[in-house]
Amino acid sequence: MNKDPIIRVKNLDIGYDRKTIMKNLSFEVQKGDIFIVMGGSGCGKSTLLRTLIGLIPAQNGQIYIQGIEMGRATAAQKLEIMKHSGILYQSGALFSSMTLAENVALPLQQYTNYSQNKIRDIVAFKLALVGLAGFGGYYPSEISGGMRKRAGLARALALDPEIVYFDEPSAGLDPVSSKNLDDLILEINKSLGTTIIVVTHELPSLFAIGKNSIFLDKTIQTISAKGNPKELLKNPPNEQVYEFLTRGASYEKRT
Amino acid sequence: MIKVKAKKDIVVFSLSGVLNESKHPDISFRDLENKKIELSGKDIVSWNTDFVVMLYNLLKRVPKENITYTDLPEGMKQLLNLAFQTPFKECENKSKKESFLERLGGYGIRFAQSVKRGCIFIRRCLHSWNRQLIGKAVYRKKDFWLVLSDCGPKAILIVSLISFMVGLILAFVGALQLKTFGAQIYVASLVTIGMTRIMGAIMTGIIMAGRTGASYAASIGTMQVNEELDALQTMGIPKTDFLVLPRMNALLLSMPILVLLSDIMGILGGCFVCVLCLEVPLSEYIKYTINSFDMTNFLVGVFHGVMFSLIIALCGCYFGIHCGRNADSVGTATTKAVVYAIVWMIIMTGFITLACEMVGI
Numbered sequence: 001m002n003k004d005p006i007i008r009v010k011n012l013d014i015g016y017d018r019k020t021i022m023k024n025l026s027f028e029v030q031k032g033d034i035f036i037v038m039g040g041s042g043c044g045k046s047t048l049l050r051t052l053i054g055l056i057p058a059q060n061g062q063i064y065i066q067g068i069e070m071g072r073a074t075a076a077q078k079l080e081i082m083k084h085s086g087i088l089y090q091s092g093a094l095f096s097s098m099t100l101a102e103n104v105a106l107p108l109q110q111y112t113n114y115s116q117n118k119i120r121d122i123v124a125f126k127l128a129l130v131g132l133a134g135f136g137g138y139y140p141s142e143i144s145g146g147m148r149k150r151a152g153l154a155r156a157l158a159l160d161p162e163i164v165y166f167d168e169p170s171a172g173l174d175p176v177s178s179k180n181l182d183d184l185i186l187e188i189n190k191s192l193g194t195t196i197i198v199v200t201h202e203l204p205s206l207f208a209i210g211k212n213s214i215f216l217d218k219t220i221q222t223i224s225a226k227g228n229p230k231e232l233l234k235n236p237p238n239e240q241v242y243e244f245l246t247r248g249a250s251y252e253k254r255t
Numbered sequence: 256m257i258k259v260k261a262k263k264d265i266v267v268f269s270l271s272g273v274l275n276e277s278k279h280p281d282i283s284f285r286d287l288e289n290k291k292i293e294l295s296g297k298d299i300v301s302w303n304t305d306f307v308v309m310l311y312n313l314l315k316r317v318p319k320e321n322i323t324y325t326d327l328p329e330g331m332k333q334l335l336n337l338a339f340q341t342p343f344k345e346c347e348n349k350s351k352k353e354s355f356l357e358r359l360g361g362y363g364i365r366f367a368q369s370v371k372r373g374c375i376f377i378r379r380c381l382h383s384w385n386r387q388l389i390g391k392a393v394y395r396k397k398d399f400w401l402v403l404s405d406c407g408p409k410a411i412l413i414v415s416l417i418s419f420m421v422g423l424i425l426a427f428v429g430a431l432q433l434k435t436f437g438a439q440i441y442v443a444s445l446v447t448i449g450m451t452r453i454m455g456a457i458m459t460g461i462i463m464a465g466r467t468g469a470s471y472a473a474s475i476g477t478m479q480v481n482e483e484l485d486a487l488q489t490m491g492i493p494k495t496d497f498l499v500l501p502r503m504n505a506l507l508l509s510m511p512i513l514v515l516l517s518d519i520m521g522i523l524g525g526c527f528v529c530v531l532c533l534e535v536p537l538s539e540y541i542k543y544t545i546n547s548f549d550m551t552n553f554l555v556g557v558f559h560g561v562m563f564s565l566i567i568a569l570c571g572c573y574f575g576i577h578c579g580r581n582a583d584s585v586g587t588a589t590t591k592a593v594v595y596a597i598v599w600m601i602i603m604t605g606f607i608t609l610a611c612e613m614v615g616i
Contacts, residue, residue, distance in 0.1 A: 096583050121308050121312040125308040125312065125338055128315065128337075128340075128343070132341070134344035140581070184337075187337050190330070191329075191331075192304070193330065
């Protein structure tokens with residue numbers, strides 16, 4: 001295994017205010033991996049994601065991203081790390097007052113010195129990458145939910161990030177759109193070598209794209225399984241993981 | 256490095272070395288039109304996305320099936336495949352320039368539609384009001400108490416402060432003129448009549464439009480964004496019952512009391528100036544205040560307050576209910592609720608003043 005993971009989490013406690021949701025989380029994400037954070041509803045998947053991207057502070061423990069400990073990083077270091085990270089939120093989180101092209105152009109205008117022409121070219125390319133060529137002039141309210149997610153992904157990819165975080169990418173999408181988004185995630189991972197972290201509980205999605213995963217167990221408030229999701233299904237380490245990966249099949253009656 | 260060789264019906268792009276430039280080679284789309292494109296990259300050492308962006312933008316109008324790849328690095332090939340997956344189309348320019356007449360017509364149509372919507376909304380509110388009178392309106396009493404606490408006790412401090420300051424300003428401005436005639440004692444009458452007749456109600460109205468009307472529009476607008484209004488409609492609960500009645504009732508109840516408070520605080524503000532700055536004895540100020548206090552003026556002020564409360568509640572709820580479904584719309588709805596409430600309050604003041612003039616009060 002690579003000794004220098006792109007993300008390393010050590011003894012992390014997460015939660016809101018004084019309430020701890022998950023304790024003692026430790027895991028590593030290797031460069032170029034597609035890493036799934038799975039678990040039942042309300043187990044703290046999204047809280048873990050929000051902690052990783054720095055939206056809420058860690059209660060305890062350390063997060064190292066590209067070798068830098070986030071708790072001790074200076075504001076400039078944090079900004080640099082965030083510039084190399086793209087995030088696709090559940091709803092796409094596009095700015096409703098801006099067109100898709102303006103949404104994608106925003107991080108480029110903010111963090112680069114590119115000319116307007118170059119930004120226009122990059123925006124056209126990123127929108128084409130997610131299958132939205134020619135939709136740059138549309139407002140988020142004028143397109144479907146699936147297209148909004150893809151446009152959100154184009155914005156997340158604007159700065160060629162090394163890590164892209166996905167919060168429930170399949171939520172609210174029909175099975176075909178969901179599969180298309182999964183294929184897109186795989187293509188982006190393959191062609192750009194981007195490390196991808198996906199928070200999801202959609203089984204078809206996590207089996208289709210997941211190379212590695214952790215399972216957050218609500219009952220014991222920590223990670224109860226690690227590994228490739230398909231491997232976990234073949235050799236379930238415990239009842240909760242088996243039930244989760246089989247949509248509630250009985251652990252005792254497994255073959 | 257990029258070398259372009261154009262043959263009869265095929266253009267070959269030979270890519271080699273380190274590919275990180277984003278400058279177009281000297282070739283335009285017309286040179287590539289109706290031709291097959293071959294991208295050959297046997298000797299590529301390294302490449303980055305800037306280069307792929309440039310290549311995509313150069314070839315984006317070429318149909319996907321006319322492009323072939325030979326010996327391209329796997330990542331670059333996949334990236335180009337992904338980018339060319341949907342045929343390119345030019346961005347639609349939706350901002351069509353309208354002529355003056357078209358714009359004028361558009362404004363006229365939108366104005367007529369908004370008047371119609373407003374009338375329908377008021378009619379529905381009246382129906383809800385009727386249902387309330389016969390005890391058939393559907394709303395939670397808890398909502399009424401929550402709204403009442405927000406637009407009543409929680410507004411006391413700001414209404415008191417602003418009214419005190421208005422009384423103070425009124426007294427100062429009046430004193431500047433009256434002092435020259437040695438008639439500064441009449442500042443008490445000026446402040447009392449001014450505050451009780453109109454200023455108390457207007458100031459309370461403006462504060463409540465900014466504070467409560469805006470909050471109504473924002474909270475109902477957010478409900479619209481979250482599809483809560485659709486849920487109400489599908490449950491068969493009239494929006495005007497569930498959302499407008501508790502808010503309107505709370506304002507109807509709290510506004511007259513806040514107007515009374517505003518009158519008192521304004522008179523206290525005037526007293527502060529007279530006693531401390533104009534050296535009018537406190538007993539004299541109280542005497543002149545009582546003498547100039549007229550119950551009719553006070554009731555006209557309270558009537559203004561009641562009418563303003565209806566305007567604020569209707570504007571806040573109307574713009575909240577007719578809010579769009581995105582974050583921007585909530586901001587627009589809030590702004591409109593405040594602006595329209597203030598404008599209608601001033602218009603209403605004009606009507607009431609005219610009516611009072613006609614009946615001689």
